Amino acid sequence: MAKDEHISMSVVRRLPRYYRFLYDLKENGIVRISSRELSQRMGLTASQIRQDLNCFGGFGQQGYGYIVEQLYTEIGHILGVDVLTPTILLGAGNMGHAVANHMDFEQRGIRLISIFDNNPALIGQKIQDVEINPIEKLDEICTENKIEAAILCIPNEVASQVVERLIKLGVRGFWNFSHYDISYNHPGVLVENVHLGDSLMTLSYKLNENR
Amino acid sequence: MAKDEHISMSVVRRLPRYYRFLYDLKENGIVRISSRELSQRMGLTASQIRQDLNCFGGFGQQGYGYIVEQLYTEIGHILGVDVLTPTILLGAGNMGHAVANHMDFEQRGIRLISIFDNNPALIGQKIQDVEINPIEKLDEICTENKIEAAILCIPNEVASQVVERLIKLGVRGFWNFSHYDISYNHPGVLVENVHLGDSLMTLSYKLNENR
DNA sequence: TAGATTGTTAATCGATTAACAATC
DNA sequence: TAGATTGTTAATCGATTAACAATC
Numbered sequence: 001m002a003k004d005e006h007i008s009m010s011v012v013r014r015l016p017r018y019y020r021f022l023y024d025l026k027e028n029g030i031v032r033i034s035s036r037e038l039s040q041r042m043g044l045t046a047s048q049i050r051q052d053l054n055c056f057g058g059f060g061q062q063g064y065g066y067i068v069e070q071l072y073t074e075i076g077h078i079l080g081v082d083v084l085t086p087t088i089l090l091g092a093g094n095m096g097h098a099v100a101n102h103m104d105f106e107q108r109g110i111r112l113i114s115i116f117d118n119n120p121a122l123i124g125q126k127i128q129d130v131e132i133n134p135i136e137k138l139d140e141i142c143t144e145n146k147i148e149a150a151i152l153c154i155p156n157e158v159a160s161q162v163v164e165r166l167i168k169l170g171v172r173g174f175w176n177f178s179h180y181d182i183s184y185n186h187p188g189v190l191v192e193n194v195h196l197g198d199s200l201m202t203l204s205y206k207l208n209e210n211r
Numbered sequence: 212m213a214k215d216e217h218i219s220m221s222v223v224r225r226l227p228r229y230y231r232f233l234y235d236l237k238e239n240g241i242v243r244i245s246s247r248e249l250s251q252r253m254g255l256t257a258s259q260i261r262q263d264l265n266c267f268g269g270f271g272q273q274g275y276g277y278i279v280e281q282l283y284t285e286i287g288h289i290l291g292v293d294v295l296t297p298t299i300l301l302g303a304g305n306m307g308h309a310v311a312n313h314m315d316f317e318q319r320g321i322r323l324i325s326i327f328d329n330n331p332a333l334i335g336q337k338i339q340d341v342e343i344n345p346i347e348k349l350d351e352i353c354t355e356n357k358i359e360a361a362i363l364c365i366p367n368e369v370a371s372q373v374v375e376r377l378i379k380l381g382v383r384g385f386w387n388f389s390h391y392d393i394s395y396n397h398p399g400v401l402v403e404n405v406h407l408g409d410s411l412m413t414l415s416y417k418l419n420e421n422r
Numbered sequence: 423t424a425g426a427t428t429g430t431t432a433a434t435c436g437a438t439t440a441a442c443a444a445t446c
Numbered sequence: 447t448a449g450a451t452t453g454t455t456a457a458t459c460g461a462t463t464a465a466c467a468a469t470c
Contacts, residue, residue: 010461012416016409020390034427043395046427047463054429062428063470079412080419094312098305099407108408109415149418173418175411179231184254190421192414194407196310197319198227200386201290203403204320205223207360207384208291210401221437245451257451258439265453273452274446427470434463441456446449 007055007078014052015075017042022072034065084111085173086145090162091153092117092125092132095177099153100127113145142169149173156180218266218289225263226286228253233283245276295322296384297356301373302364303328303336303343306388310364311338324356353380360384360401367391 021042025033039046053059056078060066076082087110089096096115105112115132117123122132133141150171152159159180173190174182182191232253236244250257264270267289271277287293298321300311307326316323326343328334333343344352361382363370370391384401385393393402
């Protein structure tokens with residue numbers, strides 16, 4: 001199906017949103033949709049939608065539009081939801097808890113194998129059926145489960161050492177809630193940053209600009 | 212100081228990162244920095260940095276570089292950190308707790324006035340000195356405190372009604388952790404979305420693309 | 423067939439990078 | 447003055463939009 005070798009990140013970042021909209025359409029029993037109608041619902045141009053969808057091969061039918069179910073499945077496939085990556089979560093504070101509780105990992109291509117924390121009070125507890133283990137067990141669990149990705153909900157100060165250690169254990173992707181600059185310090189490693197502080201400051205900017 | 216009327220969002224989204232780097236430089240006692248050195252530390256081009264900084268007036272000195280302290284202050288000013296916007300947080304679940312505990316609001320131009328939840332067990336508790344109030348007090352507290360912004364850590368299903376109600380109460384900016392499409396349904400309202408699910412799927416994509 | 427809507431090429435727009443004269 | 451580094455203009459690159467022939 002993959003038509004083009006390279007899909008630009010601008011396109012990739014729109015895919016999860018398409019995926020959500022298509023899910024809703026599907027749930028509402030809508031079978032087909034044209035780029036024009038989808039563009040109106042999503043606040044995009046029809047042209048952009050057709051351009052985007054064409055990056056990975058034509059699924060539309062001329063004169064008819066796109067089959068919702070098929071497009072949904074295909075975008076999910078491209079996003080990699082049907083291959084579960086063994087993943088661990090580091091840090092079971094508020095943020096770690098929130099993430100572990102609400103992310104529906106298995107719908108998103110992630111299998112959460114273990115949570116780690118160094119607070120003795122938390123060890124042995126479970127969040128959504130995933131056990132919280134002491135940091136001492138990190139090496140053992142990573143190796144045994146061929147862990148490939150890690151979610152960092154730990155303080156900045158410890159992030160640097162933890163990342164170093166994880167990369168040695170074979171982790172090649174990070175969902176990073178800390179400010180530690182992984183991509184810069186470890187080129188080649190796959191990183192998706194969630195910089196909540198930056199996002200909040202952007203809101204501040206908008207509020208101010210508009211005052 | 213504002214030289215150009217319009218600063219593009221691509222530039223604005225880089226500002227918080229400049230701000231962080233400048234803070235670190237400042238803390239390390241570094242007084243001046245050239246665009247070239249900063250570019251190396253941040254993994255950008257020197258050209259882009261000069262271009263970015265020039266959007267809001269020249270602060271550099273030819274042949275010398277930029278004064279760290281001055282640049283830090285100025286970017287903070289542009290981001291609006293020195294005007295605190297009265298803000299409320301809706302939803303004191305794991306995510307609400309995480310956000311309330313870790314965001315350092317006052318460093319980022321936000322004053323958190325009240326937290327709301329409908330869980331009776333939480334009412335009256337405080338997070339970082341901010342009280343959790345029942346949703347019944349929403350109108351009163353918003354009006355009394357001239358609330359302008361709201362942080363949504365509530366489930367999707369209730370977001371739509373809550374947003375409607377808040378806009379009527381004068382809220383004009385949202386930090387949105389839900390998937391409810393505020394900007395589409397309420398054009399003109401300022402929105403900064405945090406779509407964690409989308410971000411996680413982007414990581415899935417990267418992990419898969421690289422397999 | 424006629425109408426609709428795609429896939430795709432071309433045109434436009436915006437953002438990034440390169441180059442260099444101005445100047446500290 | 448000589449060297450360094452900015453501010454700014456020009457060139458390039460990439461992403462979005464427009465247009466339209468292909469075709470269901």
